[in-house]
Amino acid sequence: MVQTPPQYLIQQDFEQLCLDHPDRMLERTAQGELVEVAPVGGEGSSQEADLIGDLIIWNRQTKLGKVFSSQGAFKLPFGSTRAADVAWVQLDRWEALTSEQRIGFPPICPDFVIELRSQSISHGVIKPQSLSELRTKMAEYLASGLRLGWLINPHDRQVEIYRAGQAVQVISMPTTLSGENVLPGFELRV
Template sequence: MIALNLRPTIELTDEAFEQLCRSNPELRLERSAQGELIAMAPAGSESSRQNLSLSSQLWHWNQQTKLGVAFDSSAGFRLPNGAIRSPDAAWIEKSRWQRLTPEQRRRFAPICPDFVLELKSPTDDLAALQAKMQEYVDNGAQLGWLVDPEMRQVYCYRSGQAVQVFEHPPCLSGEPLLPNFVMDFTLIWD
């Protein structure tokens, strides 16, 4: 990950950032609340496999419950603090998503997901991901999981609570936010 401070030379407005992303679809870009452009390395094959496993479990649960809308790592969200972030997986409760206009849904939706998941790849900095998870919570996320496959840990972020660290959990429950959702981590650890 590299963060570029473009100010005061370039103002990275929502429109300029969207154009930059459209012009460079092969890049994984985010914008910090301070207006920094953040470029991330593409995920390696193993990280991609792990992310698909986690994202598909969330998608499958949501298809069964129809309680909200699930997103993969290509979705960007404009958070209340002005950052545009792309979690590896996310979920938004249906009525919150439906309050957005069709135009807002087509762009970087101006909403913080209710649930976010980040998967640490070997090239990611743990402290930077922990700060990103806290940013999600500070901007309205109710639940967040930061998964570190190398250390076999899951950091659980809940609004208004201290971060919990789970060592090599076989699974975790998303209750009460995600009723009856249990993420199976055994495919990640193996």
């Protein structure tokens, strides 16, 4: 019998739950609400891998930061623990963390994130991830210091661009996205 974890957890209990259940993808909102992330299907997983690959290629050339996959969560200053589909942290900010902080959930907000609205599989039903939940995550990133974020929504053929101190910009696909001054020279065709 699978034991259902509590719905609201303090950070310490959340970290212990993650250690006890390494096979589950869990996040924690700023209010302490536990969020279990459903696995995505093959198409979404392939798209996510392409996004990570493009960012890794750029980062290997520039050596400006560190790239992270959806398996790595960050303890955000706003109070949540979140994992983006793709995340990037500027190198000097990453190196300012202790080795212990780098091993656990790093207490830092990524400078850049990509959230891809994929088809998720939950209880045998395939459906697009909740747009409102993804927007909530993006708002938490912004409140925690995110400099640039892209919410790619293939389902509605749109990209939402999040920038610190600015209104969200919504553009139609296909388009080419610029890493602006956060990821200088990085461009992504979606």
